[in-house]
Amino acid sequence: MNVSILLQTLINGIFLGGVYALVAIGLTLVYGVMMIVNFAHADFLMLGLYLAYWSFVLAGIQPYIAMFIIIVIFFLIGILLQKVLIKPVLSAPVINQVLLTLGLSSFIVGLVQFFWRAEPRSLILPYSSNSIAIGDVVLNIPRLIAFVVSLVVALFLYQFLSHTKTGKAIRACSQSRRAAALMGINVNRIYMLVLGIGLALAGLAGALLSPNYPMSPTVGSTFSFTAFVIVVLGSMGNFMGAFFGAMIIGIAESFGGLLIGGELKQLVSMLIFIFVLLLRPGGLFGGKNA
Amino acid sequence: MLEKEKVALRIQQIRSSSKQTPFLWKVLLDWNSIQFAIGLILILIAAVSPLFLKADYFLNILILTILYAYVGLAWNIVGGYAGLLLFGFIPFFGLGAYTTVILLNHYLISPWAGIFIGMIPAVLLALLIAFLTLRYGLKEDYFLLFTMAVMVVLSLVFSKLKIAGGAIGISISFVQSSFERMVFIERAPYLYISLVLLFLGLVVNFLVARSKLGRYLVAIRENEDGAKALGVNISLYKTYALLISAALNALAGGFYMVYTTFIDPLLVFGGPFNFELLIAPIIGGRGTVIGPILGAILNKPMVELVRGYFSISRAGTTLIIYGLFLMVFIIFLPRGVAGLLEPLYRRIRQRTIARLNVAQGTATIQSDTE
Numbered sequence: 001m002n003v004s005i006l007l008q009t010l011i012n013g014i015f016l017g018g019v020y021a022l023v024a025i026g027l028t029l030v031y032g033v034m035m036i037v038n039f040a041h042a043d044f045l046m047l048g049l050y051l052a053y054w055s056f057v058l059a060g061i062q063p064y065i066a067m068f069i070i071i072v073i074f075f076l077i078g079i080l081l082q083k084v085l086i087k088p089v090l091s092a093p094v095i096n097q098v099l100l101t102l103g104l105s106s107f108i109v110g111l112v113q114f115f116w117r118a119e120p121r122s123l124i125l126p127y128s129s130n131s132i133a134i135g136d137v138v139l140n141i142p143r144l145i146a147f148v149v150s151l152v153v154a155l156f157l158y159q160f161l162s163h164t165k166t167g168k169a170i171r172a173c174s175q176s177r178r179a180a181a182l183m184g185i186n187v188n189r190i191y192m193l194v195l196g197i198g199l200a201l202a203g204l205a206g207a208l209l210s211p212n213y214p215m216s217p218t219v220g221s222t223f224s225f226t227a228f229v230i231v232v233l234g235s236m237g238n239f240m241g242a243f244f245g246a247m248i249i250g251i252a253e254s255f256g257g258l259l260i261g262g263e264l265k266q267l268v269s270m271l272i273f274i275f276v277l278l279l280r281p282g283g284l285f286g287g288k289n290a
Numbered sequence: 291m292l293e294k295e296k297v298a299l300r301i302q303q304i305r306s307s308s309k310q311t312p313f314l315w316k317v318l319l320d321w322n323s324i325q326f327a328i329g330l331i332l333i334l335i336a337a338v339s340p341l342f343l344k345a346d347y348f349l350n351i352l353i354l355t356i357l358y359a360y361v362g363l364a365w366n367i368v369g370g371y372a373g374l375l376l377f378g379f380i381p382f383f384g385l386g387a388y389t390t391v392i393l394l395n396h397y398l399i400s401p402w403a404g405i406f407i408g409m410i411p412a413v414l415l416a417l418l419i420a421f422l423t424l425r426y427g428l429k430e431d432y433f434l435l436f437t438m439a440v441m442v443v444l445s446l447v448f449s450k451l452k453i454a455g456g457a458i459g460i461s462i463s464f465v466q467s468s469f470e471r472m473v474f475i476e477r478a479p480y481l482y483i484s485l486v487l488l489f490l491g492l493v494v495n496f497l498v499a500r501s502k503l504g505r506y507l508v509a510i511r512e513n514e515d516g517a518k519a520l521g522v523n524i525s526l527y528k529t530y531a532l533l534i535s536a537a538l539n540a541l542a543g544g545f546y547m548v549y550t551t552f553i554d555p556l557l558v559f560g561g562p563f564n565f566e567l568l569i570a571p572i573i574g575g576r577g578t579v580i581g582p583i584l585g586a587i588l589n590k591p592m593v594e595l596v597r598g599y600f601s602i603s604r605a606g607t608t609l610i611i612y613g614l615f616l617m618v619f620i621i622f623l624p625r626g627v628a629g630l631l632e633p634l635y636r637r638i639r640q641r642t643i644a645r646l647n648v649a650q651g652t653a654t655i656q657s658d659t660e
Contacts, residue, residue, distance in 0.1 A: 037431045037434075085617065085621070088621050089620060089621065092620075092624065093373075094375065094430050094431055095369075095373065095375055095430070095576075096620050096624050098375065098377070098431065098434060099572060099616050099620050100616065100617060100620040100621070102565070102616060103612070103613045103614070103615070103616025103617040103620065104613065104617060105613070106565060106609045106610075106612050106613035106616065107609070107610055107612075107613025107614060107617065108613070109606070109609050109613075110606040110607065110608070110609025110610035110611075110612075110613055111606065111610060112606070113605040113606025113609065114605070114606035114607060114610060117605070118605045118606070217606070221561055225438065225439075225442065228435050232432065232435065264446060264450075266442065266446065267443065267446050270439050270442050270443055270446075271443075273435075273439050274436065274439050274440075274443075277423075277428065277432055277435070277436050277439075278422055278423075281428055281429065281432055
């Protein structure tokens with residue numbers, strides 16, 4: 001095995017990790033602030049993929065333009081979800097919250113299967129497989145764009161959370177819902193904002209993947225599990241943890257695929273997951289500080 | 291308030307004076323017994339249904355409903371009474387199914403024995419899961435993710451396992467009807483086998499609900515720290531619940547194998563089927579004796595009929611129904627149908643006893659207490 005293959009695998013892993021990071025950051029943000037384990041989260045990535053597909057097929061809109069529309073739509077969906085579904089169960093037992101988001105996930109997948117059929121589709125664009133070569137390493141352009149956009153969005157969000165007034169309010173809510181409410185923060189509005197951001201990130205990830213990622217209604221379930229692995233690895237509710245966890249899992253899956261074959265690569269993240277749960281259930285990065 | 295106390299006292303008296311009170315009274319005064327009785331009546335109705343349900347199509351739906359009710363009852367011990375977030379419940383089902391078919395195809399062991407032998411790997415897996423998770427006191431949402439990871443790992447392992455037919459799956463050759471191989475042309479024998487299972491599940495649930503174990507489990511579910519402070523060994527009782535549920539579920543898997551004659555790893559270790567199996571206890575009422583049966587009656591026939599109506603060309607109808615069911619029930623009726631019935635029953639009992647007390651006069655109560 002020569003160096004260029006290893007380097008290529010590493011680059012692929014980092015690119016994959018970038019997209020995982022978008023999904024995982026949204027998930028961990030929602031968990032960290034609202035304490036809701038959202039099993040429907042990755043299904044919004046699937047919806048993002050489909051929306052990008054349809055906006056190109058029906059209206060000829062490029063995914064990189066559609067992603068702005070998708071971000072807005074998904075942000076609004078997030079607000080609606082918080083109002084209609086999540087708010088009534090905020091203080092219910094965990095099992096009820098989990099079942100509710102599972103129900104939502106199943107509902108979304110069912111609707112997509114019903115209206116858009118279960119067969120896989122892919123969006124084929126002129127630049128889907130364009131790439132640039134640096135030495136022996138080939139960089140796929142859409143994946144590169146996805147990675148760069150993910151990085152920029154993650155940095156932007158981090159700055160938003162740590163420096164703006166709203167960001168501080170969000171972090172206050174994650175520390176204590178009641179104390180935040182007593183300080184005059186409108187917790188309900190913060191939750192709407194957080195769920196909106198979370199879903200927008202998932203939708204954005206879908207749009208970024210759409211140029212060369214085959215889509216099917218159940219694609220969410222694969223991402224969902226990986227996202228949970230990442231979030232647990234990076235300690236639930238920890239923003240930077242989710243980012244680095246995503247990189248670790250992206251690289252691990254990439255090398256796993258190289259060593260034991262693509263069909264078993266899920267086993268790698270699964271085993272990492274089980275070991276982290278058993279040996280360090282708090283995750284690698286400790287504490288929750290969104 | 292005073293009236294209420296009198297009634298409670300009266301119920302206590304009727305229960306404790308075991309010799310004088312007729313059996314019927316004791317049943318009527320106990321919610322668990324009432325649920326058990328309703329379950330028995332439903333089983334009897336199902337047992338005579340072949341007299342008027344002739345079409346195989348409907349019998350098939352009935353058998354599947356019974357199977358789902360049974361799996362719901364199996365899950366109910368660990369997920370309902372103990373309140374553990376055991377979401378990945380299907381591994382035990384899958385292990386039961388695989389054991390049964392591997393024993394039959396490779397070792398010619400009859401399913402009548404194989405179904406029961408299938409409980410062994412399921413119980414071993416349950417012990418492993420309990421050993422790995424419960425001693426750490428893994429947080430509940432992490433426990434749920436862990437059980438889902440187990441599902442994925444098993445489905446990957448079984449898709450590589452030669453003896454289990456790999457990813458293609460494995461089937462029972464269906465040549466002619468044979469009692470020994472549990473192969474029947476008609477549906478009726480399967481109906482009665484599934485009813486025996488359902489009866490077993492009902493009895494186990496009833497016994498657990500009445501036993502010390504069941505009370506401990508509920509105490510742990512409602513207030514784990516409180517139960518611990520009172521000296522309840524939390525991990526031990528959770529393990530018991532997990533073992534009972536796993537063993538019962540393995541039986542269901544074995545029966546499913548002989549009934550449908552085909553399984554593959556993505557089915558019996560896969561998310562969609564797993565999800566389907568958990569709907570019944572959730573909408574019927576977790577932690578109640580009758581809940582899973584009511585839940586199965588409520589969802590399975592409807593889902594099958596809708597699926598039949600839209601045919602295979604439109605996938606997703608079941609998922610839509612399940613999704614709606616879950617969301618609506620969790621928001622409006624989180625304790626399920628049985629959770630709706632229980633207060634109703636208590637009100638009727640209250641009123642009846644109060645009327646009896648008036649009729650008998652307070653003198654009897656006083657003489658009874660002496």
